[in-house]
Amino acid sequence: MGEASTGRQAVDLARELRPDVLLMDIRMPDGDGLWATSEIVGDSLLAATHIVIVTTFELDEYVAEAIRAGASGFLVKDTEPVELLRAVRVAASGDALLSPGVTRRLLSRIAGGLRPARDAAELAALTEREREVLTLVGEGLTNSEIGARLFLSPLTAKTHVSRIMTKLDARDRVQLVVVAYETGLVQPGWQ
Structure with missing residues (x-):
């Protein structure tokens, strides 16, 4: 280009x-x-x-x-x-x-409030496993790291991430991280 x-x-x-x-x-x-x-x-x-x-x-x-x-x-x-x-x-x-x-x-x-917080009800469409995966995406983990943490293959973790993006109408992982923080799934300083 x-x-x-x-x-x-x-x-x-x-x-x-x-x-x-x-x-x-x-x-x-x-x-x-x-x-x-x-x-x-x-x-x-x-x-x-x-x-x-x-x-x-x-x-x-x-x-x-x-x-x-x-x-x-x-x-x-x-x-x-x-x-x-x-x-x-x-x-x-x-x-x-x-x-x-x-x-x-x-x-x-x-x-900390750069944007208004999202309602945690937005996560109602997610399964419990998808919430777990979203939390780990919010912590910055890769698909391989998510898989290891949840005893899944990296491909299964990637499938969960893709489904979450679809359900939440998120364009990419960065937007998922924002959702995880804004809904309170993840907070600064959590490990």
């Missing part, structure tokens, strides 16, 4: 080329990267496009807004190339990735 210098160009290029993964900066003229992310995620023709924000601005508000806009990842520009490639692969597979330094601060802020 070509390089866009404005938010509007990024949206236009995404509509033209329909990439699997798009790397987006936050600060861009003519519609910033957060606006462009929201536009792309909201476009039904681009439902398969996942966005990874790559920026020098590690502000919690930007991270939270990027997730609300539908980004599948958030990395700072000093991220090692191997981690950037990993983020692209993770996003392409439908999962999500945040810079490690951002994750803990963000989750604490979200749990």
Whole structure:
């Protein structure tokens, strides 16, 4: 995909080329990267496009807004190339990735009230096992780690995560983490 210098160009290029993964900066003229992310995620023709924000601005508000806009990842520009490639692969597979330094601060802020809390009744559609899996996703565990903890295969854990995403209408694992915190399944400092 070509390089866009404005938010509007990024949206236009995404509509033209329909990439699997798009790397987006936050600060861009003519519609910033957060606006462009929201536009792309909201476009039904681009439902398969996942966005990874790559920026020098590690502000919690930007991270939270990027997730609300539908980004599948958030990395700072000093991220090692191997981690950037990993983020692209993770996003392409439908999962999500945040810079490690951002994750803990963000989750604490979200749990502490950055957004209004969700009603725990939203979890009524989940089975007890799915609630257990969602709690472990909220703690940041991978499918393999969830499987080991619950004595499941990684594939079974992945199936549970996929079903939870469908039931809760979540785009990716980052949104599941937010749901886990906002409904009180997970709270900052829990291990």
